[in-house]
Amino acid sequence: MRAPGPVSRGPVLWTETLPYPSHDPRAERLRLRTTGRPVAPPDGPAVRVCLLTYTDQVQDLVVSARPEALDEAGLAGLACLLVERSGTPDPGPVVLPEPVGTTAAEPAERLSLEWASGADGGPGSRGSRAVALPSDDAPRRGEAVVVAALAAALARRTGGTAPPLTVRRPGPAGESLARTDSAATVLLRSPASATVEARAAAARRILRDAHWAVGPVPAHDVELRLPVPPATRLRLEAAGLGLSSRTVPAPESAVLAFRLDSGPDAHELSCDFAADLVASEAVEALLTEVARAVGEASEDPGPGGSRAGTASAGGGPALGAETTIHDLVTERAAAHPDAVAVTAPDRELTYGQLDLWAETIGDSLRSRGIGAGHRVGVCLTRGAELVATLLGVLKSGAAYVPIDPSSPEDRVRYLARDAGLSHVLTHRSDGAFAGCPHSAPPSATDGPADGGARAADGAPRSGSRDPAYVIYTSGSTGRPKGVVVEHRNFAALLAGTREEFRFTGHDVWTFFHSFAFDFSVWEIWGCLATGGRLVVVPEDVARVPEEFRELLHGQRVTVLNQTPSAFVQLLSTETAGAAPLDVRLLVFGGEPLDSRTLLPWFDAHPEDRCRVVNMYGITETTVHCTWTDLTRRDALANSRSIGVALPGWTLHVLDPHGRPLPPGVPGEIHVGGAGVARCYHGRSGLTAQRFRPDHLSGVPGARLYRTGDRGRLRHDGRLEHLGRLDGQVKVRGYRIELDEIRNCLLEAAEVRGAAVVLRHRGEAGDAHLDAYVVGPQADPAALREHLERTLPGYMVPSTLTVLPSMPVTGNGKLDVERLPEPGHRPSPPRPAGTTEQPVPSGRAPAEPDVASRIAGAWHEVLGTPVTPDDNFFLVGGNSLLAIRVMVRLREQGITDAPVRMLYRHPTVRRLAEALTAQ
Template sequence: NRVDLTFDTSGNRSPAELIDEVESARRQEVPRFAAEIDEMSNATTGVLETVLRDPGHTYLPCQSAPFPLTLVPIVETGGHTTLEVYADPASVDADTARRFGQWVARVVNGLRDPSPRRRGVFGEAVAPLGAGVRAPVSGGRIEHLVARHAHERPDAVAVTHGRRTLTYGALDEQSIWAARGLHDRGVGPGDRVGICLDRSVDLVVMMLAVLRSGAAFVPMDVRHPPDRLVYTARDADVRLVVTELEIGGGWDGVPVVTPAELSVSASVPGDVDWAVGGDGAPAYVVYTSGSTGRPKGVVIPHRAVPALMASTATEFAPTPGDTWSMFHSPAFDFSVWEIWGALSSGGRLVIVPYWISRSPVEFHTVLADEHVTVLSQTPSAFVHLAAADRDLEPLSALRLVVFGGETLDPRVVLPWLDRYPESRCRLVNMFGTTETTVHVTAHTVTRRDGLTGTPTVGDPLPGWEVVVADENGHPLPPGVAGEIYVGGAGVALGYLHRPGLTAGRFVAAPGGARWYRTGDRGRIRDDGRLEHLGRLDSQVQIRGFRVELGEVRSVLLDDPVVAAAAVVPSGRPEDPAGIAIDAYVVAAGSATETETETVAAIRERVARFLPEHMVPRTITVVDALPLTLNGKLDVTRLPAPVPRSVSHTAVEPQDGPLAEVGTAQTLTDIWESVLGVPVSLDDNLFELGGNSLCAIKADGMMRRLGLPALPMRELYRHPSIRGICGTLARLYPPRPDT
């Protein structure tokens, strides 16, 4: 039986007084267990008295260590006390045992201190990783990084998108004209401007133009649901939105302008005063998933981006001869590293169209044709690219692959290292968050890492600092897991319009600095490097995006037909591409539809508010949510998720040569394997729980079975087995007999 008693150990009280207090509490609070406690208490009190009251007696509790780690206090003549540590070498190594003993001694000495003081996370006990490592000379505003190259190398190509290219000189000039157009519409320092453009040259021009105007840009993904886009624009209180996207119902009163309209209507650029503020001003606001049910904006200052680029300049040695790919959504902060990493170093940025980014084979072709040297990937995307690479010609120009956005299992890189030796292509695993400007640490991934599977994310970048703390904010020694705190050059200004949330997550440190509580779990290794061990809260990582399960649940509960809801992650951690969300709902008493109709209606509404990666893979209707004795959700008692009901229509024969190889049946087998549910001829594969990563998996299986390539855009236009067969028949018509 366990009884928790709390005692005040502060003040200058003797060990005898503490022992008396323990005995008194025992007698008063736990009389039911008096007999059992008497026996234990007598033994425990005897040990304490021996160690603390009788310096002349040596206490030897055992001849050999009975536990993996055993501590024995020894009181020598004269009162000096030592702590002997016995460790089972099979369980605890000698260095860990030694450090543990030192920390126990420190705690005991702290109790004996007559004037103890509380030490927070920034006390002297544990120095943060990276402390004392000065940041490289950096600072300034982001647009200055580009202007320097426009002045020195105006004819060098800055951005490539398909057949369209833009030199540094042209990029600089076009951004100035667009900035003048923004100025004419009242945009100035302190404002925010929404940018909702597809991946394009115009996207980069507009980002640079907003920065030149003194405002901060708010990037939005054109493929997010309209309701989410409108919410973001209103929550960010943007002055206007630069977009070519037409939304039914409009942007809720927010002014809208196209890139062409900005440039055509702009007055003479020379009339503008470009003294737009210092490097501490906001540069951009990226919206991330929020636990309250709505996304929250993270405000990043200008100085953080040049600091990030300066901190990696020596390590990664970017040059004007490098070609970087922009693979990620502009609403995902990994793109900050891709865009400004290329342009700050004078390199060339190759913009990868969305549909090509969804097809590993087509993406591989772009990497080869454009001679990309620096590639950034989430582990989810890299797994599929590496699989496609095995059947294609090696990428001869690639020298650096940067992983970020989600946890990397280093075992997945082993096949890649077979084709690309470490001396030819360097793999770097980086940990970071949106609130700390993309990246915080860096670790070169080796074959040894792949064989051991160690989740190391390395050392802090110069100018960044990391500490691991317990739930009270106290620093933890190496080897002990806790929450990761990040300080230094990349810490955000806070959450937009969220002072309470900002105060709770951005904490003060001595000297006026601010540190960010990441909510990530980690520990410091013996060699001083950081290990990332997942999340401490309900956040999950899906395709590089951090998703608050609370936001998904909140959207479900907003539906009038849902009385209660629970959201849980599914998939295996070692397969980041397979991580998804399963939802369970209790239908409201007013619901009159069948269960199938209810699920379809709920899914349709959810898709109007959440981006694709946040839409639950399955929605299961239950009579009630199982609860623990404490009234919390009992995840272990949730039933297996129920996929969307399907009609088991027999696969019909197809016209043309595709029927000869049983294409329809083969495709059915492939998609049933990917989705794990029965698939009929006319089922919408995305309504069965499919997503872009499922499509990539299916595409890879099709190629291995010798089927023709299926453009990803066509799959989204015709997302059924019948539709795929029709598309293949249209794209690959039978050859005429000769």
């Protein structure tokens, strides 16, 4: 429809002449859509009037208004509009607009119902349930309470905002009143010959009656209906009112229809429902919840609302955690100084040696005035020196800030500046730390030979509530953000898992992950705080699963921590003749796990010999916050459970308004308790946004962290992870904000628009980042170089495609579904560590069959065609996929060369020539 003039905040009249009678089903659907339309946003009209004229000379006048417009001035303005329009010619038939911000399918998506498999009748049959409600001294107020309780209950079960409930009160001359939380709607039926003045008077009378608490009200009936949109199909989702995902024809009538019989002293809420769509048990549970909410309406349930039946769970009381990480390690060193603490390729350290080395580093830092309240950057390669340095920083009282030495100079410089580093311990000499107060390798921090201890005593020492480390994660604002984690947070994690997982000094752990990834916090300090032996896995060994397995076997590793992506590669070594492993505990974390991939592991490692545990967590909640054992049965069932909360942690599934959702209803996962980090460093606004006061625990000062993850709690208290709510994704265990990559692209002057999406392709459905840019002068090769100077390697997109424009939806938003397949895969400068080696002279060029088979293997693994000169690591390849390609070539009998061959010859042409020359 269109308005006769510019949009204003005053009343606006819309008209439509319809080509069918008022009793036609299409007219009813139109009236439902018109009365259910939301009132325009704050910058639009406060009152909307629609005049519908049918072929049988009947007219419906539909008036909708925001509550604040229902005062004397608003009603006078409405009357003036109607009177002034009485002599205006009919503008003719116009088209009714769709509700603002919605589509035809949206209401169906907000309503999630259970498919009852005919338990209550066949298609089209109806069921009915009723519940008596507590009495109320004011029937009109009681009516409002019931409506609000029903809307809240439906909202909790559909995992969103309250659905468009309509309250209809029959009146004289076909009048009815519809009232929601945000608007009131009047439907006034009259003959087409009725005067506009008569309509205005009737509208004024019924609108005034929209004020619920005005005047005495006799007993009356109010019908509440949840209409089905005129879409041809209704999508049913798993939620609080159902468990299955089915697509069924949309019935003509409402799927759920409620009726409230209100008398002077009591109410009865009844529900009619489509028995072939909704299970009666689900309706009974819904009505019971409404009755409970009405009964509790006079009580104050607190800011979080009523908690009865809501999806919240705790892992038990917090265990003793008032200590520091370095004190835990020092205790082990004092008790067993000669036990081996760290095994690395270059050296082996006992606990006594590790503690002494760390004390030396800590004293040197303290002699420079560095202590509690300071942040010290550490940028070292993985080894014994790195472990000693991290412990030394903690002993000084400062918090360590891990910086991956392979990161680009621009990113390193940003982290150092943003973290406000007091000191940097590094061997790096490219100027990345030029702005820091002091930058030196750990060996240069031995401190003065005399007086050092006295000088060190002047710096404040840290306690359990001081920061232990600051780890930077990807940021949606275009820059990484530092998460400040206190000593007591990790101490609580250790206290909550030590007995459950039976950690002892006989355990052997691996240090497999980057120390800039918080999984390493669990690996390093979980081992050393319990007296185990930490085996440092060199990066080149971590890339080759056969070599990694040899290390596991040779070092007799008992505790293995893996991201699912890395573990899939290790599974390729589970062959019949593989050497047995001593792993007794396998812990997954960092990204969602497809439990079906565990079946080969269970074949080789029975559950009575190796315990498999899946853990969920976020950097902001200290590595892990849930755990669950996984069995062969779970793998066969493809379980998505991430278990229950650790002792001291709490889990809540809340709606967008922070209200608890019932079991089975999807919502945002919130984590509270002992693991919640202190803040984002230097980001007070973001901290306030993501770390919210915990009104559900009843503990003063408690906070909840909004994870941005979607999940639901089952009735047994276990949590299921259902993916991300925003643009944050995980690739090979790394948390990545797509907006950070996008903003980095937009920094280039030639880029006018950019988008980054995550796709899964290839034979194993591997994750790939695909970037798209708009700009006639955009050069993909130059843009890739720009990204590589700014972002770490795992954030550089696999592909970069230039488009003339971005596809958009009707709302002007990016239409991801219409983005084309990646079309440009440049082969610019090679990634670090990949060098093409010349083929010995005198050799023939590669055989065509070899090159085509290599290209075929790449295509199968990467899921995208390749050209002879495409660089494997710039068209979606990575170290894990490189292993897969070489295994495929080995299976085809083409070569038995190691994976390093692909790093040296990263194009199809060069690899084929090198293999032919062998």
